[in-house]
Amino acid sequence: MAVEHDAIVVGAGMAGLACAADLVEAGLRVVLLEGSDGPGGRVRTDRRDGFLLDRGFQVFNTAYPQVKRRFDLRALRLHPFTPGVVAHTPSGPVRLVDPSRRREGARTLLPGRALSARDLAALSALTLRDAFLPARALKGRGDRSTREALRRAGLTPALVDHVLRPFLSGVFLEDRLETSARYFHLVWRSMARGTLCLPAEGIGAAAAQLAAALPEGTLWPGTPVAAVTDTGVLLADGRDLAARTVVVATDARTAAALLPGLAVPAQRTATTFYYAADDAPLTEPVLLLDSTMTVLNTCVLSAVVPGYAPPGTALVSASVLGTDTPERERTVRRRLGELYGSDPARWQLVATYPVTDALPAMPPPWPLTRTTRFAPARYVCGDHRATGSVQGALASGTRAAREVLADLTRTRLRRGGRDAGPGHSRAASRETLRRPLHGS
Known part of the structure; x- marks a missing residue:
C-alpha cells in the first residue's frame, strides 16, 4: 500500500489539534481524523x-x-469570572476574593470575617509560594494527596472541608481530595497567576480557533476510525489510510480499544x-x-x-x-x-x-507527563497521559509531535535521508524538536 501521509492523528480534541498543528508546522503531510461532526472533543x-x-x-x-x-x-x-468564590458553609456564606485584583476583596479577608488569622496566614503563604516558585520546583516535590498537602500547609479542617474541598472537587471531579498534590500546586499556581x-x-471557540489555523483539508470530521493497522488506520466505512506514523489522541477508553494493551487510568x-x-x-x-x-x-x-x-x-x-x-x-x-x-x-x-x-483520576504519585510512544510508529496522547486539564491535553499533544519528529528524523538519518516525504522541512523539524513543552 502506498504511503499517503507522514502522520495520521486520530481524534480532534485539544491534544490532537496541538499535535497536528506542530506536525504540519514541521512540514509533514498530516491528516486529522475526527469521528464526530466537529473538533474539540469535550471542549465544545x-x-x-x-x-x-x-x-x-x-x-x-x-x-x-x-x-x-x-x-x-x-x-x-x-x-x-470574579477572581474569587462565594462558599456556602454551615456558618453562612463566605466570600473569598483575591485582594490583589479586587480592592474591596481585602475587607472580606480581615481575620474573623471570612477566615481566622491562622487560616489567612496559611492560605496566603501557600498561594505566594505556589505563585512565585518556578514550576519545575513544584514538579520536583515529593507527591502526596492534596488533603495531606493542605494539612501540612497549616490550613484548618473547617477551611479545607467547607471551602477548599467544594472548590477543588469541581476542579478534580472527586470529593476526597485524593488527587496528586503536585498537580494541585500547579493548578493553584495557574489560578493565582491567570484569569478564569x-x-x-x-468554550468551543477555543478548539475552533485551533482547528481554523490548520491548512484546508487537514481536518476530516465525521470520519470515525475502526482500527489501527500495520500500515495506518482502517476507517469505519471500510477504507484503509496508510501513513508512516499514527497518533491516537482520543479519550482513554477509545485509545485502549485502538491500541490493545494500553493502560487506562480510572x-x-x-x-x-x-x-x-x-x-x-x-x-x-x-x-x-x-x-x-x-x-x-x-x-x-x-x-x-x-x-x-x-x-x-x-x-x-x-x-x-x-x-x-x-x-x-x-x-x-x-x-x-x-x-x-x-x-x-x-x-x-x-x-x-x-x-x-x-x-x-490522578492519585499520587501521578506522573505529570509521560512518553507518548506506544509501539514503533504508534503514539498516544491526551490528558490521560499528562494531567486532566486543557494544559495537560495540549502539552501531551505537543510531546507526541516532538516524539514523532524525533523518531522520523532518526529513521531518515539511518536511511541516508531517503525517507523524507514531499514537503518535509528538516530545518522546521529541528525547530519543532527544540521547542519546550512548557510543563504539564
Whole structure:
C-alpha cells in the first residue's frame, strides 16, 4: 500500500489539534481524523434555542503555558469570572476574593470575617509560594494527596472541608481530595497567576480557533476510525489510510480499544444541568460553592457572558459528581433555591450534560507527563497521559509531535535521508524538536 501521509492523528480534541498543528508546522503531510461532526472533543459548545451550552461546565485559564503559546486571546473575546468564590458553609456564606485584583476583596479577608488569622496566614503563604516558585520546583516535590498537602500547609479542617474541598472537587471531579498534590500546586499556581474566564462564543471557540489555523483539508470530521493497522488506520466505512506514523489522541477508553494493551487510568464523571430563568438570581459573575456537596458549583453563566442566553433570560449552570437521575435533578433544583435565595420552581431545565470519563483520576504519585510512544510508529496522547486539564491535553499533544519528529528524523538519518516525504522541512523539524513543552 502506498504511503499517503507522514502522520495520521486520530481524534480532534485539544491534544490532537496541538499535535497536528506542530506536525504540519514541521512540514509533514498530516491528516486529522475526527469521528464526530466537529473538533474539540469535550471542549465544545452547542447552540440551542438561543443558548450557548458548553458540554459540561468549563472555564478557560489564561495562565496555562500552552494557552499562552497557542491562542489569540483577544480574538476569543474573553469574559472573566470574579477572581474569587462565594462558599456556602454551615456558618453562612463566605466570600473569598483575591485582594490583589479586587480592592474591596481585602475587607472580606480581615481575620474573623471570612477566615481566622491562622487560616489567612496559611492560605496566603501557600498561594505566594505556589505563585512565585518556578514550576519545575513544584514538579520536583515529593507527591502526596492534596488533603495531606493542605494539612501540612497549616490550613484548618473547617477551611479545607467547607471551602477548599467544594472548590477543588469541581476542579478534580472527586470529593476526597485524593488527587496528586503536585498537580494541585500547579493548578493553584495557574489560578493565582491567570484569569478564569469564558470566550464570548462559548468554550468551543477555543478548539475552533485551533482547528481554523490548520491548512484546508487537514481536518476530516465525521470520519470515525475502526482500527489501527500495520500500515495506518482502517476507517469505519471500510477504507484503509496508510501513513508512516499514527497518533491516537482520543479519550482513554477509545485509545485502549485502538491500541490493545494500553493502560487506562480510572476516570471521573460529572453532570451539568442548565436552567433558564426569567430573572437572574445573581448578577455577579461569581462561582458559588456548596459545602454540603449537593452541587459541586453553580453560577449564572449569562452574568459572565451575556451571549450565553437570549435577551431577557438568564442561564444558570449547576454541576454534580457522577451521573444524573430525575430525583437528583429535583434535589439539585431545591439546593439551588437555597444557594441563590430564589425560587427555582419556574426555572426551565434547558439541558443535561452527563460527561462520562470527563477527567482521569490522578492519585499520587501521578506522573505529570509521560512518553507518548506506544509501539514503533504508534503514539498516544491526551490528558490521560499528562494531567486532566486543557494544559495537560495540549502539552501531551505537543510531546507526541516532538516524539514523532524525533523518531522520523532518526529513521531518515539511518536511511541516508531517503525517507523524507514531499514537503518535509528538516530545518522546521529541528525547530519543532527544540521547542519546550512548557510543563504539564
